Structures are given as C-alpha cells and as structure tokens.
Amino acid sequence: MTLQQHLASPSPETRGGRLTIDNVSKRYGAFAAVDGISLEVPAGSLLTLLGPSGCGKSTLLRMIAGFVGADTGTIALGGKHILDVPPNKRDVAMVFQSYALFPHMTILENTMFGLKMRRVPKRQARVEAMQALDLVKLTDLTERYPSQLSGGQQQRAALARALVTHPKVLLLDEPFGALDKDLRDQMQLELRKLQQSVGVTTVCVTHDQREAMIISDYIAVMRHGKVVQFGTPLDIYDAPRSRFVADFVGSSNSVSGRIGKIDSQVAECILDNGDRLQVPASKHLALGQTIELAIRANAIRLAVDGQRTALPQTSETHATLAGIVAFSINLGDMVRYEVRVGEGRYFVVEIERQPGQLMIPNGTPVDLSIAAQSCMVLDA
Ligand SMILES: Nc1ncnc2c1ncn2[C@@H]1O[C@H](COP(=O)(O)OP(=O)(O)O)[C@@H](O)[C@H]1O
Ligand SMILES: [Mg+2]
The missing domain is CATH 2.40.50.100 (RNA polymerase II/Efflux pump adaptor protein, barrel-sandwich hybrid domain)
Structure with missing residues (x-):
C-alpha cells in the first residue's frame, strides 16, 4: 500500500492501530522506572505522556518502540501482542528529540531509508518518499543535507522519515525540545494537523503542559513511574483529581x-x-x-x-x-x-x-x- 492509498483509506482502524498497554513495568535494580501502567489509546488518536523529568515517560515510549523490554505486562497493537516482536517489525516509528537524521544522506535519501530497509524497489520508494515530504512541505529541499536545514525543517524531515512506512503508531519523544518558542508553537499546530490528516495513532512525550493541551486527544499525567490521571485535555485542566495534577497543569x-x-x-x-x-x-x-x-x-x-x-x-x-x-x-x-x-x-x-x-x-x-x-x- 502506498502512502496515498493509505491516506485514502477511510477507517481509522486500518490507518492507525488501537494501542493497549496493560500493567507494564520496568525496573532498574530496585528502582521502578515504569510501575504497573495500563493505558488504552484509541486508533487514530494522539496520547501525550506528560510529567516531570525522570517520571518514566521515555522508558514507556521505548517499551512501545521495542528498545526497552518489559518486566511485566503486555502491549498490544490492533489487538496483536507486540512485546515479543523486534522493533523493526512492530509497525511503529519513533522520532527522537535529536531527530537522528543521517548527516551524510540528503533529505530524500533519509526519507527513502526505511523503505530501502524493507526492500521496496527504488523507483517506488522515491515516489513514496516524495509523497511523505509533500505532507510536511519539504518538496523544495529534498536534495539538501540535514546540516543545511533549519531546526523546524529537520523536525519535518524526521516526521516524513517516520511516516513514510505508514506505521500504525508514531512515537515522539520531546519532539519540540530543541526548537525556540515561536517555532515550537508553529510545529505543535503542524504536528496536530498532520497527525489528524494521516490518522496515525500517536504517543508523544513532553514535560510541557501547554504543549500537551494543544496537541492531545488524551493526556496521561505521570509521576514516579505511574499514571496519576488519564483524560482529555479539558478533563485534566477542569477536573484535576490531585494537588500534583492541579499544580502541574496550569x-x-x-x-x-x-x-x-x-x-x-x-x-x-x-x-x-x-x-x-x-x-x-x-x-x-x-x-x-x-x-x-x-x-x-x-x-x-x-x-x-x-x-x-x-x-x-x-x-x-x-x-x-x-x-x-x-x-x-x-x-x-x-x-x-x-x-x-x-x-x-x-x-x-x-x-x-x-x-x-x-x-x-x-x-x-x-x-x-x-x-x-x-x-x-x-x-x-
Ligand atoms: N538504562 C537505565 N538504567 C538505569 N536507570 C534508568 C535507565 N533508563 C532510565 N532510568 C531511570 O528511570 C527513570 C525514568 O527515566 P525516563 O523514562 O528517561 O524519564 P523521563 O523521560 O520521564 O524524564 C529515571 O530516574 C532514570 O534515571
Ligand atoms: Mg525523557
């Protein structure tokens, strides 16, 4: 299926998968980085993991991606358990804060990379990469190298590279952390529009409550490896259940x-x-x-x-x-x-x-x- 066919598909279930996280834990020695978390992310929606530094957000995200194993619990995508599936076979794509673009490849080559790994023929890979770059409005800069792009453009290139394989889940770890405030505001809106138009189930990590309010369908507020409140942004803002959530949000x-x-x-x-x-x-x-x-x-x-x-x-x-x-x-x-x-x-x-x-x-x-x-x- 090409990206275009993917985008034309009407059902959120086929465009993004429902993500079910059930009682997942990860310990480092005696320390529980992630402590019995259960979450349900409906297909096509965007969940933000919000919480202070060290509360376990990145660890949980890496468990979904497959870079960190779980000590307990299960993670299922579209009803299929994925904890035993290697990262590159999981139908998930991750964008790191540093974007992790290959410096010696052009933006087009960077975007084609994931397709090449999947042995998609070069001609078709090129067409699909151009479609992904079109989505993030980078078609004019495809022959540039990452160092020749601004921070916002690198961010978009990283998104194109993640979306080109039409993953069922997109994972973003503090995606706007390296950008200055104006650009961050702009990219938050762009991400939200892009995510809604592509319909990919998305989990985003941030410690910025304002950002979480702007981009999310659902927010899980985390503390000490646990989810202390889950709800829509308005639920979380209007009806915090604890002092911690009331103080952290607004x-x-x-x-x-x-x-x-x-x-x-x-x-x-x-x-x-x-x-x-x-x-x-x-x-x-x-x-x-x-x-x-x-x-x-x-x-x-x-x-x-x-x-x-x-x-x-x-x-x-x-x-x-x-x-x-x-x-x-x-x-x-x-x-x-x-x-x-x-x-x-x-x-x-x-x-x-x-x-x-x-x-x-x-x-x-x-x-x-x-x-x-x-x-x-x-x-x-
Ligand atoms: N590989 C590791 N070894 C030991 N401790 C770790 C490791 N990875 C993360 N931690 C610890 O787990 C906690 C949660 O980390 P992390 O998930 O990165 O937090 P966050 O992304 O919310 O800032 C932190 O206290 C961190 O020091
Ligand atoms: Mg982190």
Missing part, C-alpha cells in the same frame, strides 16, 4: 477547609480563618468532611473595594472574599496579583488587562469573587 491556588452546609447544588466550605467558599455539591461530600480544593488563578475575579459593581453580575453561586493587593507583576496582556486575605493566606489571581489599563497598586483593598464552579474538589 497555575492554581491550594485551599483546604471543612464542609459546613450542603444543599442539592452547592456546598459551603469553611476555611480555617472562618472565610467561606461555595463549592459544587456532589455525592462524595459529607457534612464536616475536610476537603482539598484547587482554584485556578485565572478563574478568580477581582474588583477594587467599594466598586463591587465592577464584578460581573452573574447568577452563578459564588463567594466574595475581602483582601489587599500585596504584590503584582505585569505579564503583558495579563496581570498576576498576590492578594492577602485574612492573616497569612494569599491568593494568586490572574486578570486580563485591557490596553492602557493601569495596574492596581500594592496595598489597595480588593474583593475576590470565586464561583462555585471554579472550586475544584480534589480526591485526597
């Missing part, structure tokens, strides 16, 4: 308190200084229970004291807390305030700033408005 405030009242819609959470917040009621909450909350800095509204009308008049259930601006920094289109509420409690609040609008000076009394919907109740 900037948030940590608050704990005790449930004072519950009705069908909202519950009241009493903080240790007696301040009260409204939180969404749920069957998991009980009167008197201590709960942990995370509140996004950009979900809190702020008005200078005495101008409460400046707060949007909504029908949302919300709490209003009185505070004093303690510190502020300008982020261009946003201002980040640290607001002291009562003795020693600080809320970080991020507010959009209109052009020409001045920052609120330190020491100014303000009201914070926190909607019940913005209080994310953590599991533990």
Whole structure:
C-alpha cells in the first residue's frame, strides 16, 4: 500500500492501530522506572505522556518502540501482542528529540531509508518518499543535507522519515525540545494537523503542559513511574483529581477547609480563618468532611473595594472574599496579583488587562469573587 492509498483509506482502524498497554513495568535494580501502567489509546488518536523529568515517560515510549523490554505486562497493537516482536517489525516509528537524521544522506535519501530497509524497489520508494515530504512541505529541499536545514525543517524531515512506512503508531519523544518558542508553537499546530490528516495513532512525550493541551486527544499525567490521571485535555485542566495534577497543569491556588452546609447544588466550605467558599455539591461530600480544593488563578475575579459593581453580575453561586493587593507583576496582556486575605493566606489571581489599563497598586483593598464552579474538589 502506498502512502496515498493509505491516506485514502477511510477507517481509522486500518490507518492507525488501537494501542493497549496493560500493567507494564520496568525496573532498574530496585528502582521502578515504569510501575504497573495500563493505558488504552484509541486508533487514530494522539496520547501525550506528560510529567516531570525522570517520571518514566521515555522508558514507556521505548517499551512501545521495542528498545526497552518489559518486566511485566503486555502491549498490544490492533489487538496483536507486540512485546515479543523486534522493533523493526512492530509497525511503529519513533522520532527522537535529536531527530537522528543521517548527516551524510540528503533529505530524500533519509526519507527513502526505511523503505530501502524493507526492500521496496527504488523507483517506488522515491515516489513514496516524495509523497511523505509533500505532507510536511519539504518538496523544495529534498536534495539538501540535514546540516543545511533549519531546526523546524529537520523536525519535518524526521516526521516524513517516520511516516513514510505508514506505521500504525508514531512515537515522539520531546519532539519540540530543541526548537525556540515561536517555532515550537508553529510545529505543535503542524504536528496536530498532520497527525489528524494521516490518522496515525500517536504517543508523544513532553514535560510541557501547554504543549500537551494543544496537541492531545488524551493526556496521561505521570509521576514516579505511574499514571496519576488519564483524560482529555479539558478533563485534566477542569477536573484535576490531585494537588500534583492541579499544580502541574496550569497555575492554581491550594485551599483546604471543612464542609459546613450542603444543599442539592452547592456546598459551603469553611476555611480555617472562618472565610467561606461555595463549592459544587456532589455525592462524595459529607457534612464536616475536610476537603482539598484547587482554584485556578485565572478563574478568580477581582474588583477594587467599594466598586463591587465592577464584578460581573452573574447568577452563578459564588463567594466574595475581602483582601489587599500585596504584590503584582505585569505579564503583558495579563496581570498576576498576590492578594492577602485574612492573616497569612494569599491568593494568586490572574486578570486580563485591557490596553492602557493601569495596574492596581500594592496595598489597595480588593474583593475576590470565586464561583462555585471554579472550586475544584480534589480526591485526597
Ligand atoms: N538504562 C537505565 N538504567 C538505569 N536507570 C534508568 C535507565 N533508563 C532510565 N532510568 C531511570 O528511570 C527513570 C525514568 O527515566 P525516563 O523514562 O528517561 O524519564 P523521563 O523521560 O520521564 O524524564 C529515571 O530516574 C532514570 O534515571
Ligand atoms: Mg525523557
């Protein structure tokens, strides 16, 4: 099947495989680099493994590729177990952070390489390589050597080389790590479009939460060799289950308190200084229970004291807390305030700033408005 036929194929099952990872572990001595991970990646979707350095992302990716063996568990692609299959027979392709292009080969030769290894006749390999290079918009540069390309172009060449064999799974390890910010932003969008048009099941590793939000259908947040939360980017952002995930994804405030009242819609959470917040009621909450909350800095509204009308008049259930601006920094289109509420409690609040609008000076009394919907109740 040529790349063109592959792209014309309507079924995601034939274009990318469903990837099933079941209870996979890898130990180095007594240390569990990957510790009993199970994940299901639907055919044609993009999963990001997100987590801090050393949490086991690359090890898991290399296990899917076949460069690292598993101590326990199984990995299946399109229903077929692959752990016993050598890497070059797995229908997977991996792009490394360093791209690993062959320096002595042109971009076209680099792209044809995988086909040559599979003994595809040269004429056909050339046609297919040109199609892959067309996908990543490199048809003008096929005779250049890698050293004659920019970082972004090398990245695209590496993608073409990976996609030319139409793998069922594409694996990317920190693919944008070597690029500067603007180029990284651009390549994230390009990857997303390319991945969706090709329909290849993709697993991407990153420690950049913003990148994970942009490119993913699903995110697995990892810590200490385990998956601590799996979901869509919106699930992960809107409903982090633990402090770790709330802090790792977006900037948030940590608050704990005790449930004072519950009705069908909202519950009241009493903080240790007696301040009260409204939180969404749920069957998991009980009167008197201590709960942990995370509140996004950009979900809190702020008005200078005495101008409460400046707060949007909504029908949302919300709490209003009185505070004093303690510190502020300008982020261009946003201002980040640290607001002291009562003795020693600080809320970080991020507010959009209109052009020409001045920052609120330190020491100014303000009201914070926190909607019940913005209080994310953590599991533990
Ligand atoms: N070959 C190895 N030998 C010993 N320890 C390893 C080896 N490979 C990885 N590790 C350890 O396993 C942990 C996870 O590594 P890795 O998967 O590379 O993390 P990440 O990609 O999330 O930064 C790290 O603590 C790392 O030092
Ligand atoms: Mg890594």
